[in-house]
Every structure is written in structure tokens, then in C-alpha cells.
Amino acid sequence: MGNQQVQDRINALREILNQYGYEYYVLDRPSVPDAEYDQKLQELKKLEKAHPELITSDSPTQRVGAEPLDAFQKVQHHIPMLSLGNAFNEADLRDFDRRVTRETDQPVSYVCELKIDGLAVSLTYENGKFTRGATRGDGTTGEDITSNLRTIRSIPLSIKEKETIEVRGEAFMPHRSFLALNKAKQANNEEPFANPRNAAAGSLRQLDPKIAATRNLDTFLYGVGEWEAGALSSHSERLHYLKELGLKTNPEWKKCATIEEVIEYVNYWTNERPHLDYEIDGIVVKVDNLTQQEELGFTAKNPRWAIAYKFPAEEAITKLQDIELSV
Numbered sequence: 345m346g347n348q349q350v351q352d353r354i355n356a357l358r359e360i361l362n363q364y365g366y367e368y369y370v371l372d373r374p375s376v377p378d379a380e381y382d383q384k385l386q387e388l389k390k391l392e393k394a395h396p397e398l399i400t401s402d403s404p405t406q407r408v409g410a411e412p413l414d415a416f417q418k419v420q421h422h423i424p425m426l427s428l429g430n431a432f433n434e435a436d437l438r439d440f441d442r443r444v445t446r447e448t449d450q451p452v453s454y455v456c457e458l459k460i461d462g463l464a465v466s467l468t469y470e471n472g473k474f475t476r477g478a479t480r481g482d483g484t485t486g487e488d489i490t491s492n493l494r495t496i497r498s499i500p501l502s503i504k505e506k507e508t509i510e511v512r513g514e515a516f517m518p519h520r521s522f523l524a525l526n527k528a529k530q531a532n533n534e535e536p537f538a539n540p541r542n543a544a545a546g547s548l549r550q551l552d553p554k555i556a557a558t559r560n561l562d563t564f565l566y567g568v569g570e571w572e573a574g575a576l577s578s579h580s581e582r583l584h585y586l587k588e589l590g591l592k593t594n595p596e597w598k599k600c601a602t603i604e605e606v607i608e609y610v611n612y613w614t615n616e617r618p619h620l621d622y623e624i625d626g627i628v629v630k631v632d633n634l635t636q637q638e639e640l641g642f643t644a645k646n647p648r649w650a651i652a653y654k655f656p657a658e659e660a661i662t663k664l665q666d667i668e669l670s671v
């Protein structure tokens with residue numbers, strides 16, 4: 345093949361492999377058998393091996409970096425990654441609603457999201473390429489874990505938004521991956537992880553991306569940090585936009601017109617929680633309208649327009665034991 349045909353074939357393979365990867369890892373709805381994906385990935389690897397000058401950072405072959413890092417670099421979050429105040433019962437939720445309603449002159453609607461029990465991460469895309477991934481750290485200073493986040497298949501290495509955009513969400517380990525990992529650890533007489541959250545954190549703290557790549561981590565994104573072009577008026581529009589960009593958002597979020605609907609959602613997921621393939625430790629309730637969020641502002645460390653309803657802790661442990669028995 346002449347050089348132009350090679351370039352064309354490489355581009356075609358990248359496009360179709362990114363589409364297959366999106367269907368499999370983001371939509372959880374593969375359209376072709378795994379063998380089809382593997383065969384095309386092998387062909388792309390062969391072509392890139394023969395023409396290394398044609399390799400690009402967002403090629404599906406570039407997910408697992410070769411060299412382990414000596415250490416993680418520190419990164420400053422230009423927009424802080426804040427934490428949430430807690431609610432522990434229905435009365436706390438009603439108090440939250442009363443306070444929010446009192447301080448806003450228009451009626452308030454909420455967005456409810458599952459609170460994934462993983463670790464908060466920030467992903468930066470510049471000119472459509474995934475250029476940096478970081479942990480939350482203390483909210484202002486985090487650690488650059490780009491090489492490990494690149495191994496998470498549900499994180500696209502390129503998106504169509506060409507403006508610089510920083511998106512935020514949770515990296516986590518699904519139950520199935522957690523149980524398989526602990527089985528393997530016990531088979532090697534290694535200390536198993538206590539819970540999926542520790543397993544995800546431990547995996548992303550590995551200096552060698554080849555280890556993180558074996559941990560089957562996943563992400564759900566729920567927010568936007570820096571974004572010059574950002575001109576949306578509600579949180580729910582942002583969630584739709586993240587999904588439109590090909591980023592993985594949790595499908596269970598819901599817009600609620602009243603606190604009654606919020607309480608209904610909390611009760612539903614309190615019962616449904618054991619049937620999820622990932623750990624959640626609560627429900628996050630946010631004022632949907634971004635102008636009302638600004639009116640409400642922040643306390644020293646939490647937004648006043650959002651709250652985390654926390655499930656009672658002891659339940660989480662029994663639930664995991666149930667699953668272990670059922671495997």
C-alpha cells in the first residue's frame with residue numbers, strides 16, 4: 345500500500361474502533377462480537393508498528409503507556425473540586441428544600457444523581473484530545489494520573505468539543521471486577537481490598553499504568569469545571585451535553601420538580617441499590633437552574649445548592665457480603 349492508502353486505512357480503523365469502544369464501554373451495548381474488535385485492533389497495531397510516524401496520542405492502541413512513572417505530579421485545580429454537605433433522613437432533605445426555596449424567588453427544581461462510591465476525578469480535553477486527568481486531592485491540589493485514566497476504556501481519548509473543557513466525575517470499580525480482583529489476590533495470598541472504593545483508589549495510585557489497565561475501572565461524569573464556551577443554563581443540560589460529547593454519564597439521574605419527588609427517588613434507590621453493578625453511598629440532590637445555584641452560592645467548603653443524602657453505612661457492608669455469597 346502507498347503511504348496515503350496506509351494513512352487512510354489507519355484513520356478508518358481508528359474511527360471504527362473508537363465507535364465500537366464507545367458502544368461497548370460507554371453505552372454498554374456492543375454492535376459487533378469482541379473478535380471483530382480484536383481483529384481490527386491487531387490490524388491497526390501492525391500498521392502502526394510498520395509506520396510509527398503515523399501514531400497519534402488518541403489512537404485506540406495508545407491506552408496503556410509503556411513506562412511506569414517515578415511519582416505523580418501535583419496539579420492545581422483552577423476551579424476547586426468542592427465537597428457536599430450531608431443529609432441523613434427525610435427531615436434533613438425537607439430542611440434543605442425549605443432553605444433553598446426561602447432564598448430563591450423563582451420555583452426551584454432539582455436534579456437527583458446516584459452518588460457513586462469511587463473517587464472524584466477531573467478530565468481535561470484540549471482541542472478535542474484528552475490531555476490531563478487528575479484526582480480531586482484536597483479540592484485545590486490533586487495528582488496527575490493521566491496515564492492511569494487513559495487505561496479506562498469508557499474515557500474517550502478524543503471528543504468533538506474543540507474548546508478546552510474540563511469535566512468531572514467519579515472513577516470506580518464495578519462489583520464484578522472487584523470480586524474477581526479479590527479472588528485473584530486471595531489466590532496469590534495477597535491482602536484483598538476492603539471495598540470497591542479502596543480498590544479503585546489503589547488501582548489509580550499505581551505508578552505503572554499496565555497494572556491500572558488490568559483493573560477494569562469505569563467512570564460516570566457529572567459535572568463541568570473550566571469551560572470558556574460554557575453557556576448552558578441548567579445542570580440537566582450539562583448532563584445531556586456530556587453524553588452528547590460521548591462521555592459516560594450515569595443513566596439513572598432524574599429531574600425532580602418538588603422535594604416530594606426527590607424523596608420518592610431516594611426511597612426507590614434505597615431499595616434498588618443492591619441490584620446495581622456498582623457501589624453507591626447516597627443520592628446527590630442539586631438545584632437544576634445554574635442562575636439559582638449562583639444566587640445560593642457556597643459555605644466555606646460546600647455549595648449551598650446541593651446536598652448528599654447518605655445511606656446508613658452498615659447496610660453497605662451487609663450488601664457486599666450478600667453479593668459475595670451469591671457469586
Ligand SMILES: CC(C)(CNC(=O)c1ccc(Oc2ccccc2)cc1)c1ccc2c(N)nc(N)nc2n1
Nearest residue numbers: 423424425426427428457458459460566567628650
Ligand atoms: C456539586 C459538586 C460539589 C461538584 N461541584 C463542584 O465541585 C463545584 C466547584 C466549583 C463551583 O463554582 C466555583 C467556581 C470558582 C470558585 C469557587 C466555586 C461549582 C461547583 C459535587 C460533588 C460530589 C459529587 C458526587 N460525588 N456525585 C455527584 N453525582 N455529584 C457531585 N457533585
